[in-house]
Amino acid sequence: MLESIVSYGLAVGAVYALIGITYNVMFTASRVFSFTAGMLGMLGGVLGALFIDRMGMPAIVGLLLVLACGAVIGVITEIVAVRPVLRSIEQHLYVLSTLAFALLVAQFTAIEWGTDASPFPRLIPIDEGLLDQKFWIPMLACAATVLGLEFLYRRTLIGRAFLAIAEDSYAARALGLPEVRLRLASFALAGVIGALAGFAGGEMLLAFFGNQSILNFYGFVPVALGGMGNNRGAVVGGLLLGLFQQAANFLVGGIFASVAVFAVFIVVLLLRPEGFAGASGARRV
Amino acid sequence: MSVTRRKVLAGSAAGAASLASGLASPAIAANEPLRIGFLPALTGPSSSTGVAMNRGTELAVKEINDAGGINGRKIELIVRDTQSDATKAVNAIAELTHRQKVHVVWGPLNSGETLAATPLCARDGIPMIQPCWVDTLIDVKKYPMAFRNAPTNMQIGNAANHYVMDVLKKKKVAVIGDNAGYATATVAAYVPLLKEKGATIAYQGNVDAANPDLKPELLRMRDAGAEAIMPWSVNAGFLARILNARGAMGWDVPVVGQTTLGSGQTKALLEKPENWEKVYSNNFKNCCYDGSGKLPEKAAAFREKLAKLKIDMSDTLLWWIAVGYDAPTLIAETVKAAGDTPKGITGYWNKLTNWGGIYASLTFTPEQHNGLPDAEVVMCQANSLKDGAFNIAPGYGA
Numbered sequence: 001m002l003e004s005i006v007s008y009g010l011a012v013g014a015v016y017a018l019i020g021i022t023y024n025v026m027f028t029a030s031r032v033f034s035f036t037a038g039m040l041g042m043l044g045g046v047l048g049a050l051f052i053d054r055m056g057m058p059a060i061v062g063l064l065l066v067l068a069c070g071a072v073i074g075v076i077t078e079i080v081a082v083r084p085v086l087r088s089i090e091q092h093l094y095v096l097s098t099l100a101f102a103l104l105v106a107q108f109t110a111i112e113w114g115t116d117a118s119p120f121p122r123l124i125p126i127d128e129g130l131l132d133q134k135f136w137i138p139m140l141a142c143a144a145t146v147l148g149l150e151f152l153y154r155r156t157l158i159g160r161a162f163l164a165i166a167e168d169s170y171a172a173r174a175l176g177l178p179e180v181r182l183r184l185a186s187f188a189l190a191g192v193i194g195a196l197a198g199f200a201g202g203e204m205l206l207a208f209f210g211n212q213s214i215l216n217f218y219g220f221v222p223v224a225l226g227g228m229g230n231n232r233g234a235v236v237g238g239l240l241l242g243l244f245q246q247a248a249n250f251l252v253g254g255i256f257a258s259v260a261v262f263a264v265f266i267v268v269l270l271l272r273p274e275g276f277a278g279a280s281g282a283r284r285v
Numbered sequence: 286m287s288v289t290r291r292k293v294l295a296g297s298a299a300g301a302a303s304l305a306s307g308l309a310s311p312a313i314a315a316n317e318p319l320r321i322g323f324l325p326a327l328t329g330p331s332s333s334t335g336v337a338m339n340r341g342t343e344l345a346v347k348e349i350n351d352a353g354g355i356n357g358r359k360i361e362l363i364v365r366d367t368q369s370d371a372t373k374a375v376n377a378i379a380e381l382t383h384r385q386k387v388h389v390v391w392g393p394l395n396s397g398e399t400l401a402a403t404p405l406c407a408r409d410g411i412p413m414i415q416p417c418w419v420d421t422l423i424d425v426k427k428y429p430m431a432f433r434n435a436p437t438n439m440q441i442g443n444a445a446n447h448y449v450m451d452v453l454k455k456k457k458v459a460v461i462g463d464n465a466g467y468a469t470a471t472v473a474a475y476v477p478l479l480k481e482k483g484a485t486i487a488y489q490g491n492v493d494a495a496n497p498d499l500k501p502e503l504l505r506m507r508d509a510g511a512e513a514i515m516p517w518s519v520n521a522g523f524l525a526r527i528l529n530a531r532g533a534m535g536w537d538v539p540v541v542g543q544t545t546l547g548s549g550q551t552k553a554l555l556e557k558p559e560n561w562e563k564v565y566s567n568n569f570k571n572c573c574y575d576g577s578g579k580l581p582e583k584a585a586a587f588r589e590k591l592a593k594l595k596i597d598m599s600d601t602l603l604w605w606i607a608v609g610y611d612a613p614t615l616i617a618e619t620v621k622a623a624g625d626t627p628k629g630i631t632g633y634w635n636k637l638t639n640w641g642g643i644y645a646s647l648t649f650t651p652e653q654h655n656g657l658p659d660a661e662v663v664m665c666q667a668n669s670l671k672d673g674a675f676n677i678a679p680g681y682g683a
Contacts, residue, residue, distance in 0.1 A: 001504075008498045111329075116550040117522030204497045206522050206554065214495045249501040254490035255464055 005246045011135040011204060013242020014142035015041070018197030019219025020226065020234030021145060022190045026074075028166035028229045029186030032086065033095055036077045037194050038216025039102040040070055042209060044198020045120055046113050049207035052121045059123045066199050067192045074191020077101060078184050102212065109209045117210075120202035134203035141200035145193055146235055162186060166229065218245075221265055227275035237275070318354075318361035319620055321346070321613060322381035322411075324392035324402065329369025331395045337601035338394055338416070339364070341609025344596065349613065355621045360613065363387060367398050374398035375405060382409040388625045389413065391612045396422065403431050412630040414615070416608050423654045430631050432654045434612060434647055436662050440655075441543075441567050442475040444662035448565060449513045449541050450482050452664075452680035457487045459511035461502060461527070463494035463518045471517040479515075487511040494523045500530045507536055516542040525554030532560035540564045547667035547675060561668035565678045568665035571644055572604035573677040580674060587643045588672065603673035604644055611642035 022037040047069050051062035081101040124133050152159035164172040165182050173179050197219075198211070205211050221241050226233020244264065248257040268275075323342060325335030346362045354360065363385050365377035374393045381387045382405070390406055390413040393399045399417040406413045407428040415422065416435035423433050436444075449455050460476050462468030469491050476489055487509035492502055506514060516527050524546055531538065533556075545551060546566035555561055572584050580588060580603075587607060591598055598606070616630075618640075623633035637656070640647045647656035665675035 001501075004498070004500060012497065117520070117525075117554060118550075119553050205495070206497075208495070208522055210495060246498065246501075249496065249498065250504075253501055253505055254492050257496075258493055 001250055005243065005250060007131060007135045008204075009243035009246035010239055011138045011201070011242070012245065013239035014138040015197050015201035015205070015215070015238075016218045016222055016241050017142050017235045017238025018138075018145060018193055018200070019215050020222035020238050021149070021231050022194035022197065023219060023223045024229050024231050024234055025149075025186055025190040025193060027223075029162055030078075030082060030086070030183045031169075032082050032098070033228075034077060034082065034098040034187075034190075035095065035216055036073075036081070036098050036102045036105075037190070037219050038212045038214070039105050040073065040191055040194025041198035041201075041215040041219065042106065042109070042212035043073065044070065044195035044200075045202040045205055045207045045211060046109055046118075046198075046209065047195070048199040048202050049118050049120050050113070052123075053119065053207075059121070063123075063199060066195050070191035070193075070195025071188040072191070073105070074187040074189070074194070075184055077191070078187035082183075082187070083180075102216070106209055106212045113207070113209060115209060117206040117208035120205075120207050122203065137203070138197075138200040141196050142235065142238075145196065146231065149231060158182075158185070221261075223275075224265070225268060225275050230275070233275060316358075318359045319389075319617075319625055320361045320363055320385060320387040321616060322378075322385060322387035322390040322392075323362050323364045324367050324374055324377055324381075324390065324398070325364065325394050326369040326398065327364075327366040329367075331369040331397075333601070334605055335367075335369075335394045337605035338609030338612075340596050340601075341606040341611075342391065342613055344591075344594070344606075345610045345613040345617075349617050355617050358620075360617065362613070367393050367395070369395060369398075371398045371401040374402045378402045378405045382406065382411050387411065388620070388627075389616055389630055391415070391616065393417070403428050407431060410627050412627050412634070414612055414634075416612075425652060425654055428654075430627060432634050432649055432656060434615070434642075434645065434656050435608060436569075436657045437655050438471065438474065439478075440657065440659055440662050442471070442478055443659065444567060445515060445541050445565075445664060446475065446479050446482055446484070448664040448678060448680070449515065449539075450479070450484055452678075453513060453539060453541075455512035455539070456483070457485045457510050457512045458515055459488035459506035459509070459513070460486060460490075460515045460517070461488065461506075462491045462516065463520050463523045464491050465494060465518070465520065468494075468518045468520075475515070475517065492523075494518070494520045497526070498530070499523075499526045500534065503527070503530045503534060503536065507534070507538075511538065514538055514540045514542075516540060516546070518543060519545050521545055521548055521550035522554060525551050528560040528564060529554075529556045532557055537563070541566075541664060543567060547665065547670060549670075552668075558668075564667040565664040566667045566675075568663055568675050568677075569604050569644060570661045570663045570677065571642075571646075572602075572607055572674055573663060573665050574669070574671070574674055575677055576679075578676070583641070583643045584674070588674070598673040601673060606673070607642070607644035611644050615640060615642065615647070 019037050019041050026034040044066055047066045048062055051057045051065050052059055081097040085097050153163055161177050161182055169179055222234045222237030225237035245261050248260040252260050325339045326332045327335050346360050350359050367374040390411055392415055393402050396417040396419040399415050399422055403422055412430040414432045414434055418438045420437045420439055458479055460472050462472040476486055488506040488511055516524055518524055544567045546564050571581050574580055619630050619633045623629035634649050635651045637649045645657045645661055649656050664678040666678055669676035
């Protein structure tokens with residue numbers, strides 16, 4: 001039982017963490033909470049199955065194409081659902097526009113791909129060892145993403161520009177940083193990470209259009225737990241969520257496992273609305 | 286001879302009377318085609334059934350028309366694709382009954398659409414026959430002109446329960462569904478039936494359909510001593526996860542349940558082909574291979590005909606095509622015997638006894654518009670699909 005809780009819990013948690021990071025990358029660059037993160041995860045699984053299983057491409061080519069598609073969809077999200085409404089005064093407008101875009105893509109996927117779950121290919125042709133690839137691939141993808149983002153944000157100029165925009169977009173613009181292009185790049189990056197989440201978790205979650213709503217919600221939980229814009233918090237929150245969810249599956253079972261997750265989520269938010277790792281923001285008066 | 290106003294009026298009155306009399310109306314009716322309004326979902330997410338039934342329906346109508354029609358009257362099949370959408374089905378019903386003036390409606394073929402369409406058909410007084418399983422679709426008081434040529438959900442549940450308890454002799458049962466509407470309602474409805482038959486419910490639960498790991502649930506079932514698993518879901522991913530978890534645990538327990546257990550989508554999601562062993566899904570006796578691998582006579586001849594006509598069966602099920610074929614055949618026989626009026630059609634169906642179709646032998650009474658006999662709903666071996674039909678599950682006898 002413990003083995004199953006740890007292996008499944010960490011693997012699913014890693015996918016949730018990646019979706020949480022996807023939310024964060026879009027949020028930090030634009031202050032837009034885009035509900036397209038789950039959609040990107042869903043597409044990662046569906047496109048992976050399409051390229052590798054149905055079109056017979058090698059896994060590595062399939063992965064690269066999925067990531068490229070994720071980047072393109074991220075850019076389209078920014079152009080179609082964020083930019084036109086970003087200047088609107090009411091903040092909820094862009095939340096709704098991203099949600100609408102995500103639903104549109106989900107419906108299109110349902111029509112073109114089908115509403116049934118489809119198999120996702122085994123990515124590496126090896127036998128099941130102590131820990132099957134469907135568990136360690138998401139963990140590896142999560143670790144690589146976190147390290148990559150740390151490198152990007154701390155060691156590269158463009159990463160520092162992202163941080164500058166995230167800290168204070170007005171000041172960054174005043175210094176001559178191209179805010180729009182940086183926002184576009186951050187949505188492309190988020191697209192890559194979201195698609196990677198779905199691709200890496202495909203062997204567990206299958207290629208299924210219905211994964212969108214699940215990933216949208218369960219990917220949001222680590223963001224709320226870890227604090228908005230805090231990637232390390234999202235990783236810790238995601239892994240804890242996966243472990244807790246799987247433990248609840250064993251200990252409580254049925255739909256009560258979901259109820260247990262929601263109950264803990266609500267309690268945590270009541271106790272610490274800013275999340276475990278988030279800091280209370282000062283309000284400008 | 287002088288023509289007086291009185292004579293003209295008398296002659297006109299006689300002419301009008303003869304036109305309105307019973308002699309004139311068959312003459313007109315004989316010239317016009319019999320209009321059948323057909324409502325399959327040919328596109329959209331729930332279209333696989335509609336596409337298959339449409340093949341059978343088109344074939345039957347063509348055969349009847351090629352043979353001269355019904356007493357010389359051709360059948361005009363007016364098809365409206367509901368696109369798997371209840372709203373479109375409602376609009377189509379309104380158009381078929383009001384503008385097209387159909388004599389009878391066949392369909393819709395999905396429950397959600399039929400739930401919306403049946404009251405409209407009842408309001409307009411048009412006889413309808415439909416193959417959907419939701420029990421409440423048939424109510425002789427509310428919808429006296431609606432008939433069903435397929436099983437009810439209760440018949441499906443009873444057939445599975447019968448197989449588990451009376452054929453496999455398993456008394457401790459685990460009943461599981463996902464958290465969708467169909468599954469929750471079905472689990473809640475079938476568990477009392479099992480208890481009535483004396484079963485012990487070792488496990489009862491509804492689980493999130495997207496839960497990737499169902500091993501905890503299966504461990505709970507095994508620990509509770511379950512001797513059979515009965516999953517009720519139309520979600521192939523959910524069903525395949527149950528079968529994969531059972532296989533990974535090395536648990537040799539029979540799985541008996543919904544038709545989707547035997548679908549190609551479920552097969553595609555299995556980690557190993559062995560995970561499909563000892564899995565039994567709902568099916569119909571008249572369209573299953575018997576113990577010696579033969580189809581019943583009518584179904585065998587029908588399949589041969591389909592093969593000769595090169596009607597595609599590779600992507601579908603024989604019983605779906607057979608249901609589609611039976612409906613217009615029954616309608617044609619009805620109109621031939623009782624005319625095309627709503628009263629005539631309904632009256633004929635209300636007395637229909639053991640009408641032998643390819644898919645089913647139907648019996649209706651004024652009090653019972655569910656036509657399929659219980660004995661024709663059986664279980665089949667989920668992994669035995671060949672040319673659109675399955676092997677009947679072991680234990681039914683000859």
